[in-house]
Amino acid sequence: MITIVGAGKVGSSAAFSILGRRIGDVLLVDVSEDVALGEALDMMQAAPAIEFDGRIEGTSDYRKMQGSDLVIVTAGFPRQPGMNRIDLINKNAAITKSIVREVVKYAPECKLMMVTNPVDVMTYVAYKESGFERDRVFGMGNILDTLRFRSYIALELGVSREDIRGLVIGEHGDSMVPLVNFASVSGIPITALLEKEQIEKIVNLTKNSGADVIKLKGATIYAPAAVISIMADAVMRGRNRVTSVSTYLNGEYGLSELSIGVPCILGRNGVEKILKLKLDADAQAEFEKSAHMIKNAMRKMNQLT
16 A cells, blocks of 8 residues: 655655555645545546546545555645745655654555655655664655656757656756766767757756746646656566665765765665666766755754754
8 A cells, every 4th residue: 555645746646656556555645634625536536537446545644554565755835936945954854754753553564755845855855754764764856856857868869758767966946967978868878869958958948947946836736746656666566777866874875864866776675776887077077966966955954943
């Protein structure tokens, strides 16, 4: 069973995406039981159309998450126009701690996926608060950034998005690091197909695209929901997907005592393995700067909480 804590736009959209892919039964938990019940009822009525025969339930009672294989936390204050993810840190750290305590109580064997922003800091908070092994606590972020990176490469080249491969590491935020030298189109490096100015434009669009959506419609919904279902599929079905997720580092990439996006194998046990890439000098410097940004955010959190 998959439990999603937070039945707002992202949580409910993610639930419906998970049901549509028939990954598993879903429990929606929200402080507003009516919202959770209503979303679950709405999805249940759509279930025949998506050929889903499993269970979808809504509640405000954390006790019902017992036996969950995966718990996904989307609850928290949303990012508003003009805000960056770091602005959310104080309020959402308190919410994350309270939710994680319930997870530890009722689903102590689960894998724990954080979506609440700023996701790298919240992944660190969840890891420390839960006491779980680090492979069982991970955050969504760079997979979403990578989808945006791939989309903009495809648009610039006028080719199918399916043929684009890429990777983004670092903070899920303004200091993210799209790895240009690891991006390709059907195996062809994008550096062989695009001019430097085109690549710089793509990188800037990737970094700003989340804020652009929020400015236009108030929230990012469908892309995060799709990413959540991809990650849920990798864990629940043991797919061993190679992708970048926020995870706690213990010396990898020369970093410790923070969670940050790095390439991993994501499978049934959560983060099955952290993959160490040899970065060029520019990418390494950007990655270290990104880690510094997260560390600064954590220091602010420690001062406020």
